[in-house]
Amino acid sequence: xxxxxxxxxxxxxxxxxxxxxxxxxxxxxxxxxxxxxxxxxxxxxxxxxxxxxxxxxxxxxxxxxxxxxxxxxxxxxxxxxxxxxxxxxxxxxxxxxxxxxxxxxxxxxxxxxxxxxxxxxxxxxxxxxxxxxxxxxxxxxxxxx
Numbered sequence: 001x002x003x004x005x006x007x008x009x010x011x012x013x014x015x016x017x018x019x020x021x022x023x024x025x026x027x028x029x030x031x032x033x034x035x036x037x038x039x040x041x042x043x044x045x046x047x048x049x050x051x052x053x054x055x056x057x058x059x060x061x062x063x064x065x066x067x068x069x070x071x072x073x074x075x076x077x078x079x080x081x082x083x084x085x086x087x088x089x090x091x092x093x094x095x096x097x098x099x100x101x102x103x104x105x106x107x108x109x110x111x112x113x114x115x116x117x118x119x120x121x122x123x124x125x126x127x128x129x130x131x132x133x134x135x136x137x138x139x140x141x142x143x144x145x
Contacts, residue, residue, distance in 0.1 A: 040120030
C-alpha cells in the first residue's frame, strides 16, 4: 500500500482535499483505529507504537488550556482517506492553525514531522540497499535554503 502525505494550510483545506479526493479518486474516509493503520503510521506488533500515536503522546497536555488540549498543535494528522482501487492512503495533515502565519517555528514543526516519517520508514526498511539514504540528514539540513 502506498502512503501520500498531503499538507494542508488549515481545517477548511483538509475538508476540501478530503471531499475532492472522494469525488475524483473514489476515496473513502478511513474509520479505523490508529493502531490498525499500516506501520509506520499505526502499530507494529505489540511493542512498537506507530508514528501517529507517538506524536500525540508527546503533547504536554497538563499545562494546556482545555481548548488547546482538544486540538493538537499543527502539524497534525487531521484525516485519512483511502483509494482502494489505487491501493493508496492519503494522510491529510493540518500544517497551520486558523489565523496563524507560517513562521520559522511552524516551518520547523512541519520539517520535524517529515523527519519523523522519514526515520520511521527507514527504520522499517533498514535492510534496503538505499539505507541510510534518508530525506533529512542533519549535516545538510538548512531551513533557510
